[in-house]
Amino acid sequence: MRWFLVLVALFLAGSAAADTQTILVGLLAQERDAAQPVSPLDRDSSDEGVAGARLGIADNNTTGRFTGQRFVLIERTIPRGSNPTDAVRALAEKGVKFVIADLDASLLLEAVSTPEARDLLFLNTRASEDALRAESCRPNLLHTAPSRAMLADALAQYLMSKRWRRWFLVTGRSPGDRLMADAVRRAATRFGAEIVVEKEWAFKPGNARTDTGHVTLQTEIPAFTQVADYDVLVVTDEANEFGEYLPDRTFRPRPVAGTHGLKATAWSPVSEQWGAAQLQDRFERLAGRMMGALDYAAWTAARSVGEAAFRSRSSDPAVMTSYLRSPDFILSGFKGQGQSFRPWDGQMRQPVLIAGPRMLVSVSPQPGYLHQGSELDTLGFDGRESRCRF
Amino acid sequence: MQVLIGAVLMLAIAVSAASAETVYVSNEQDNTLSVIDGTSLTVVATIPVGRRPRGIGLSTDRQKLYVAVGDDNRIDVVDLKTHKVGGSLPSGDDPELFAVHPDGRRLFVANENDNLVSVLDIPERRIITEVEVGVEPEGMGVSPDGRFVVNTSETTSMLHVIDAETLELVDNVLVDTRPRVAQISADNRQIWVSSELRGSVSVFDAATREPLAKIGFEIPGVPRELVQAVGIQLTADGSRAYVALGPANRVAEVDAKTFKVQRMYLVGQRVWHIALSPDGSRLYSANGNSGDVSVIDLKEKEVLKSIGVGRSPWGVVVAP
Numbered sequence: 001m002r003w004f005l006v007l008v009a010l011f012l013a014g015s016a017a018a019d020t021q022t023i024l025v026g027l028l029a030q031e032r033d034a035a036q037p038v039s040p041l042d043r044d045s046s047d048e049g050v051a052g053a054r055l056g057i058a059d060n061n062t063t064g065r066f067t068g069q070r071f072v073l074i075e076r077t078i079p080r081g082s083n084p085t086d087a088v089r090a091l092a093e094k095g096v097k098f099v100i101a102d103l104d105a106s107l108l109l110e111a112v113s114t115p116e117a118r119d120l121l122f123l124n125t126r127a128s129e130d131a132l133r134a135e136s137c138r139p140n141l142l143h144t145a146p147s148r149a150m151l152a153d154a155l156a157q158y159l160m161s162k163r164w165r166r167w168f169l170v171t172g173r174s175p176g177d178r179l180m181a182d183a184v185r186r187a188a189t190r191f192g193a194e195i196v197v198e199k200e201w202a203f204k205p206g207n208a209r210t211d212t213g214h215v216t217l218q219t220e221i222p223a224f225t226q227v228a229d230y231d232v233l234v235v236t237d238e239a240n241e242f243g244e245y246l247p248d249r250t251f252r253p254r255p256v257a258g259t260h261g262l263k264a265t266a267w268s269p270v271s272e273q274w275g276a277a278q279l280q281d282r283f284e285r286l287a288g289r290m291m292g293a294l295d296y297a298a299w300t301a302a303r304s305v306g307e308a309a310f311r312s313r314s315s316d317p318a319v320m321t322s323y324l325r326s327p328d329f330i331l332s333g334f335k336g337q338g339q340s341f342r343p344w345d346g347q348m349r350q351p352v353l354i355a356g357p358r359m360l361v362s363v364s365p366q367p368g369y370l371h372q373g374s375e376l377d378t379l380g381f382d383g384r385e386s387r388c389r390f
Numbered sequence: 391m392q393v394l395i396g397a398v399l400m401l402a403i404a405v406s407a408a409s410a411e412t413v414y415v416s417n418e419q420d421n422t423l424s425v426i427d428g429t430s431l432t433v434v435a436t437i438p439v440g441r442r443p444r445g446i447g448l449s450t451d452r453q454k455l456y457v458a459v460g461d462d463n464r465i466d467v468v469d470l471k472t473h474k475v476g477g478s479l480p481s482g483d484d485p486e487l488f489a490v491h492p493d494g495r496r497l498f499v500a501n502e503n504d505n506l507v508s509v510l511d512i513p514e515r516r517i518i519t520e521v522e523v524g525v526e527p528e529g530m531g532v533s534p535d536g537r538f539v540v541n542t543s544e545t546t547s548m549l550h551v552i553d554a555e556t557l558e559l560v561d562n563v564l565v566d567t568r569p570r571v572a573q574i575s576a577d578n579r580q581i582w583v584s585s586e587l588r589g590s591v592s593v594f595d596a597a598t599r600e601p602l603a604k605i606g607f608e609i610p611g612v613p614r615e616l617v618q619a620v621g622i623q624l625t626a627d628g629s630r631a632y633v634a635l636g637p638a639n640r641v642a643e644v645d646a647k648t649f650k651v652q653r654m655y656l657v658g659q660r661v662w663h664i665a666l667s668p669d670g671s672r673l674y675s676a677n678g679n680s681g682d683v684s685v686i687d688l689k690e691k692e693v694l695k696s697i698g699v700g701r702s703p704w705g706v707v708v709a710p
Contacts, residue, residue: 060526062505063546066562179399195493263513275544278502278526310564330587332545336637337615338587 010224021069021315023251025305026096026120027053027298028087028111031080031102038244045290045334049102049125050075051287052295056302058286061307069309073302078103084111092116095316098123100301102294112138114180123304125297129179133345133381137388142346145297146266148183151240154352155234155264156187157255157378161366163232168254169198170224170246172237180236180259195234197227199243221249234258261357264364266357267296274333279329299341300348304331335363337376345388350374400694412470412665413674414455414707415683416443417700423457423468424683424699426674427666427709431685437473439466445487446705448492455707458485458499465497465510470709479515482508485690487571489530489539492556498539498552500527507541507550509557519557523550528571531581531597540581542569549583551599563599566590570620570662574626575646584619584633591619591633603649605633612638621649621664632673634661641675641686655693657684660694668710676703 009059029050036294051075051156060071072095076087084103088111091099096122101108105127112122116141124143133147157166167188171181183197188195203220225233225246233250235258237243255261263387269290272280283299291299307329308320324330326347330338335351342349354362369378377383411428421443425435440459443466447456455468456479463483469476481488482501485508489498496518497510507521507530524546531540532554539552547569551561566585573582574596581594591605598672607617618636624646625631631644641664658677661684665674672694673686682696683703 005639059525059545066524066546067564275502275526278545282504308566310469330567330601332547332587371613374615378617 003357011023021309022086023071023098023305023309023315024094024096024216025053025057025071025302026072026091026094026099027075027085028078028091028099028101028103028106029075030078030084035240038240040104045289045292047287049298051283051289052125052291052300053100053102053302054296054332055283055286056299056306059282059299059303059308063306063310065314067310068312069315071309072121078107081263082241083107085114086383087111088114088120089116089315092120093174097121098305098320100125100298102126102298105132107138108132110140112141119317121324125301126294128176130183130381132150133347134387137345137390139390142301142304142341144300144348145293146352147347147380148180149186149265150347150352151266152180152183152187153190153379154194154354155262156184156191157364157366157369158262158264158354158362159234159257159299160191160193161234161362165193165256166196166229166231167193168227168230168233169195169196169226169234170233170238171200172241173200173202174239174241176238177236184234184236186256196230199224199227201214201237203242208279217245217249219384221245222251223363225249226251229255233261235260237294248384262361263355264352265348265355266293267291268293268360269359270306270355271334271353274358279334291366296333299332300333300350304329304348307331339376340387342383344383345381347380349374349379351376352379405672410710411562412709413665413683414446414709415649415674415676415703418442418444418551418704418706419677419702420700421459422700423455424703425473426697426699428672431697433697433699435473436483436700437468437475438547439468439475440464440478444704446707447488447490448707448709449627450492450504451708454512455709456488456490456497458488460484460486460502460642465499478616479512481510481516482506482520484534487530489532489699491532491539492534492536495686498530498541500530500541502528502544505541507552509563514617521550521552521557521559523559524548524562527572529583531572531574532696533574533578535685536558537578538574540572540574540583542572542583544568544586547585549581549594549599550583563594563600565592566604573622573624574619575624576626582622582624582631584638586618586620589614589617589619589635589638591622591644591662592633602697605644605649606644607633607635607640607651607654609635609638609640612640616678620662621675623664623666625666625670627670629671632664634664634665634675636660636662637679639677641673641684643688653691655684655686655691656687657693658682658696663705665706665708667708674706674708676706678704 247256312323333339339350413426415424423437441461445458457466465479524543526544529542549563566588568586593603621634623632658680660679685694
């Protein structure tokens, strides 16, 4: 059977039957501290992101069997404290043209600015900074990870559809948390919500898994959340330091949403609609754990490169890149609508899941948020407000 | 399934009594089938089946209905006289759609999770062979002459053609993104494939697999992303095609000779699968998000009625 398939693939590749096209895809990650588990249910996910890219490449190769195209993932990790120059050069020297970048914003900007990066296309799967899609945008950079503005807008649309319009904003102290808080404030203004109280989480990050740790939390959280009335607490805690403590422990009986509780996220293990069950199953078989948002962004990046190769019937990076950016490009991302790249800033337009801890609650854009082009462009910065100039 | 509908249509020429038909609808969220009487257009029975029923198809003798119950990894066999599940067939993992071969002996089943098409021998109740296809096989069709079988793979976005005798892959053709349904024309000469995310239907020459046409469905006021083509029904006389447009809540009528869209019927929400009546005078659509079935009078060109069924109606089949 396998032989037969190979023959079919060779046949499809045309008269030059021996020419299987090989497309090298780089994966650039950075050395990170192991995450401190918050819940005993947390599993080790040190391969977060990478595992998604590996699955995307495997999916590409299943199709590649039939089209005579082969995809190879070349993984490089930037050591702590180093700059990305060596890794980018090493990938370029191997003949890599497409780089899945699982990097923080500052390293990503350094990576795309190295001389060797000029002929490469980077797909950002982690950094959610809106600046990367605005004043810091680059022609050699696409983003499959949603920006913070997209996540905040998605959440705001859902909260407004529930008429939970008075928000209590609780912000972490990291720079990312503050940027997310900015995105939440922008969303509140755009969609007509009011931030009635705002507080910064001031406690030191602790270890939740101490004996009788819940007792401490039950004294800290009600005191912290004893504020004037609101409809919903919106939390920004990207580093997962305290957000998990808030649901069910607040002074008032109000829901928690944001980075914890009801989450706005590109992906969640709870989604099984639009065929997602199959993607979740494949991922779990490969990685031995559930698929997270970073895995999804990396899977999407790898699959985008695959689609560009299949549809343009090419392994020429220039042809593939122009196809990726064209209005013809469409990726099936298991969220009910085709996903494509916004021409004005290189951001992948995509639905954003509104996920509870065990079930999918909704998906944004919400019905009724209209747009003259794509309703997906009601999330994040639209073309006319974009500050990106390539 | 295509073949069956074709066969049913041909039978209808002999049986001209209009609308004596019975409509069967699988309710994905209720684990039931709704039975609609074609004369009164009311639900006359609800049949409990296995978990997550989706694809359904009539046996060639029209005495039984096969129901893919994905969460139970099997195909339930419903006796249409007693309205009870009389037994089940092995199907491989998570069956979704299948095609009943005109030989009456074999089912071709898409196993979404395993990148396989399973070939099931019905009397022997066993899987004879598995054919490796692309990622997430979904749509299944069989030519009315029984010579070839087609399958779509949703993530690979390919049309796979399988020789029904040797059970080997004959060809793999790249099609538009996330193909859902493949149907073969009554004369065995064309393969029609819908693309959910591109919102298009592509027509291929069945012998050469050369593209003949691509049909798009622009609807004023409906965003492009929400025009998603899924179910296809081709009339027995080869004159028209009907295409279900998912969250656009429309069924398109297409001239199957010129490939031009003639009109749109407004139906219930998220319409995926559709079925023609045996005499070709009506079309029934299963509307997943509004929990109903729309009945379209194709002569009068109007939607006659919507009939409430179970939760998340998915597949629909009409028996004479």
